[in-house]
Amino acid sequence: MRFMKQDFVMMVLGIVVYVADVGADLWVAKTYFCGEQYLWCAIILVTGFISSVVVQFFSYIWFKEDNAEQLNWTLFLLHFLHGGIFTRYWYALKYGYRAAYKSNISGDKLIDGSTSLIHKRAVDAMADISMLRLFKTYLESTPQLILQIYILMTSDIDVRTFSQYFSITVSFTSISCATVDYQIALRKSLPDKNTFSMISSKITYFSYKLLTLTSWILSIALVTVLSINGSIILLGVLWLGGISWVLRQHTSLCKSKAAEVVYRIIVGIILTFTFFNVKGEKTKIILCVYYVIRVLITLAILCACMFCKSLFNGKIYLLSVIAAVVASLVLGIVSLSVYYRFFHPSIYYAQDVVDGRGDERNETCRIRRFLIQ
Structure with a gap:
C-alpha cells in the first residue's frame, strides 16, 4: 500500500x-x-x-x-x-x-x-x-x-x-x-496481476465500462421512449435478479443487519447497470451469463424499436442510435475480454474483518468486502 x-x-x-x-x-x-x-x-x-x-x-x-x-x-x-x-x-x-x-x-x-x-x-x-x-x-x-x-x-x-x-x-x-x-x-x-498503468489497464478498463454503460443506458432510454411503464418493469425485474444474486452471496460488509440490508439493496441497483463481483470469488461463469443476458435483452429492445419505430415520430435518427448501441456493446465486450485476459488480478480473498482502529496488523481494507471487479 x-x-x-x-x-x-x-x-x-x-x-x-x-x-x-x-x-x-x-x-x-x-x-x-x-x-x-x-x-x-x-x-x-x-x-x-x-x-x-x-x-x-x-x-x-x-x-x-x-x-x-x-x-x-x-x-x-x-x-x-x-x-x-x-x-x-x-x-x-x-x-x-x-x-x-x-x-x-x-x-x-x-x-x-x-x-x-x-x-x-x-x-x-x-x-x-x-x-x-x-x-x-x-x-x-x-x-x-x-x-x-x-x-x-x-x-x-x-x-x-x-x-x-x-x-x-x-x-x-x-x-x-x-x-x-x-x-x-x-x-x-489487492496484489495485481499486472501494474494498473495509464496506457494499458486503466484505458482498457475505462473503455470497457464506458462502452458497455453507453450501450445499456441508450437501450434503457429507448425502452423508456417506447413505454415508461415497460422501462420501470424491466429495471425492476433486473434489480430483483441482482438482489437474488447478492442474497446468495451472503455479503457481510456492515456489522449492523439494517445497514447490510440497505447495502444489498444498493448493490442490486448497481448490478442493474454493470457487473461487479460481489465477494471477490471467481465468477467467470456468472460474468459470461451476465453479459449474455445483457446482449439478448439489448437485441430484444432494438428489435422492438424497429417494429415500433413510428412511436419515435422522427425525433431521433433511430438507425444511428441503434448503430451506436450495437457498436458500443461490441467494443465494450472486446475491451472486457482484453481486460480480463491481461490485466485482471488473479488473487481472490475470503471475507475478513472490516478496517478499524484495533490491531492494525490483522485488519484489511473494507474494500475487500465490497464490490470486487
Whole structure:
C-alpha cells in the first residue's frame, strides 16, 4: 500500500468535482422549474436527495464501526446536514498529505512487514470515499443520465441545444471515471496481476465500462421512449435478479443487519447497470451469463424499436442510435475480454474483518468486502 502524490491531487480534484456535481444538479433542476417542467425538476431533486441520504448513512455507519469511541454529536450533525462526505475528505486529505509529502513521520510504523501505517490509513480513507462515490454514481448520476437522454429523444430537433449533448457526454464519462477511480482504490488494496498503468489497464478498463454503460443506458432510454411503464418493469425485474444474486452471496460488509440490508439493496441497483463481483470469488461463469443476458435483452429492445419505430415520430435518427448501441456493446465486450485476459488480478480473498482502529496488523481494507471487479 502506497499513497502517492498523484493520489492526493486526484483526491483534491474529487472534492471539486463533487461540489460541481451538486451545483450542476441544482442548476439543472432550476432550469426545469423555470421551464415549468416540474416533473423533471422533481426527479432531479429526488434522485440527488436519495443518493445523498445513502452516502451520509453509510459514511456515518462506517465511522461508527471504525471509531466508536470517538463519535460525537458534531459528527452526527454533520452527516444529518449532508456534510459527512466532506468530513471523509478532510480525514483523507490529512492522512494523504502526510503519506504523500512527509517521508519521515513520528509515530509511524510498518504493518505486515512492509506497509506504512500512515499509508494504509490514507489508502483506506481513499477506498471508503471511492465506495461512497460509487453509490452516488449509480443512485443519482445514472438515473439522471437516462432522464436526460429520454428528454432529448422526445423533444423536437429544433429545440435541442449543444449543452444537452455536452451534458450527456460528460455524464457518460464521469460515471465511467468514478468506476475507474474505484478500481484504482481497489488495486491499492489487492496484489495485481499486472501494474494498473495509464496506457494499458486503466484505458482498457475505462473503455470497457464506458462502452458497455453507453450501450445499456441508450437501450434503457429507448425502452423508456417506447413505454415508461415497460422501462420501470424491466429495471425492476433486473434489480430483483441482482438482489437474488447478492442474497446468495451472503455479503457481510456492515456489522449492523439494517445497514447490510440497505447495502444489498444498493448493490442490486448497481448490478442493474454493470457487473461487479460481489465477494471477490471467481465468477467467470456468472460474468459470461451476465453479459449474455445483457446482449439478448439489448437485441430484444432494438428489435422492438424497429417494429415500433413510428412511436419515435422522427425525433431521433433511430438507425444511428441503434448503430451506436450495437457498436458500443461490441467494443465494450472486446475491451472486457482484453481486460480480463491481461490485466485482471488473479488473487481472490475470503471475507475478513472490516478496517478499524484495533490491531492494525490483522485488519484489511473494507474494500475487500465490497464490490470486487
